[in-house]
Amino acid sequence: MVSFTGSVAGGTRVSEVASKTVKRVALELGGKSANVVLDDADLEEVMPHAIQWSMINSGQTCSALTRLLVPRSQLEGVERAAKEIAESLALGHPDDEGTQVGPLVSAAQRDRVRGFIDRAIAEGARLVTGGSGSVDGTSGYFVRPTVFSDVTTEMEIHREEVFGPVLAIEPYDDEDDAVRIANDSIYGLGGSVWSKDPERARSIAGRLRTGQVMVNGGQFNPNAPFGGYKQSGIGREFGTLGLEEFLETKALMY
Template structure:
């Protein structure tokens, strides 16, 4: 693997039916968001390529014993995990360059963590109770032995975003394969290399059979719609914006395929009045700067007691102004660039809307001085807006935090829940009963209490309301890729 492919002839390939092939649509360019420089090219799939990939996945599922050979699947997943880890240094440089991911994150959720997490899926393939004896019953007087069997759904269409490509690609790929499915992976056009190079490792360094995994890179969003619409695909696993997720549901509806969606968030970070308010607000400010705020589960609404508002404001501004956007290659960088010029413009539009709606930019709000190249945005705090404001209701996906005062614990819970989303959140406080009340009251898929970390291979992740359908990771995420069959035998 080479870190740079400056010529079109060196474009990363597609993986279709076990073969590394060029895209029928030619190639498309990928850029470094920190420098705006051309990195190289990726194969540009067209509709015929996607059709071939779906057909290959269908054949591999229907005509081989992949779905039934649990031990072989576990072996292949561990093989892929180990092969990817042997390329971790190359993958790290590619991830920093293509994603703009801070180097420090590649030791965790941007690379090494997701690779290691594949072992959990492999273990499940071997240890899961695929059949359960429900015993004997006599419905309508007929003695019947019942067995509950869990089986693979079939062909998985996995559509993934650009913000944490390895984490999301592998969090779909590993459990889908462990469950016995075959997969067509369609990554975001902003980060094709991260997926394409996983495909290359699968083809060249594992025993995963042809057609079991297919990787389709393309800058044509209609290719993703084609995957969602095709009746040969049994389930769509999509991570991305809520707006696109709704379109995926519509596309999948014609064939009534299963749909798993991990969508947007506008999570609340609730600081109770018995907490160390300054410390808690500093944590909230730090977290919204991680990877330039490009995380669906980041808490982007900071709810503080009105009586402590000034102290909260000062602590938050102090932390945000100290979080200077920088080169993601440098070990100490936390806030790198956003992914593209279009994403930076989106963030800037939201900041302008906040001003137009009467908000105050307490700090940040522009492009950092001295950064002529790269898609950088200053960490920004917006105040003097209500929870009904645009920036408090809509996902921005940048290093932007909204500070909102509340008047009681019940008020904080109500504000947190006054959102179309319910993905994540946090609560800080010292009284266990008050903390429990908030945890019980906030309708969200994950909650961090006093800094607890919910991310883990064995812990399910997903949201309420318009934050999605289903769960990823953990046993619950594995079971998203299974069907249930009841076998009733007379006698």
């Protein structure tokens, strides 16, 4: 049994090598999780959570909610709130009590994230705040909290895991369109749905092809199985199912 957490490329290679001796594998890989906001949701409640979960650990989190799907009619208000909240985040040293967004892990990762930002602009995504420029007054591999809007499914910023503090806002026309956009990904690790009607939120959550879904701000639960669909991985961590990954079944017959 081999348990691996990392990139899709790394997980693919682990699977290839493990198959030579018929080892079982559990893979926890990438994500590009959608945060689906339905038209009856309270934006004052949604937006702080949406920014937090897109920028958590400076965006270096596989289950970060890096795609924010909102009704097209509410796009302007969402952009305004996202800009205000993102620009209020304090960048600084991780040990400083007031820091809300720290540095990325390396210069290479910082440059990689900046490349995603520049290419998103070139592809036609609209920059709401942030960008790829240097961050004044900081010493480290910082990228400013960045928000794009008018992101479409053809764009790289929709499809690829950035692993940095970058949020893509994607407008939709109706519930079916929202589900289509959310599921248009090679990944299926996390997700989120917001609605004042819990049953409506639950119905949409059931249609998302992803291993975990937060409903109306539900928090991560270490007793719940964690893992993904599609290229987000194989198997589960945590909870009873996480333990069962490491067990073999034996049948005794008399």
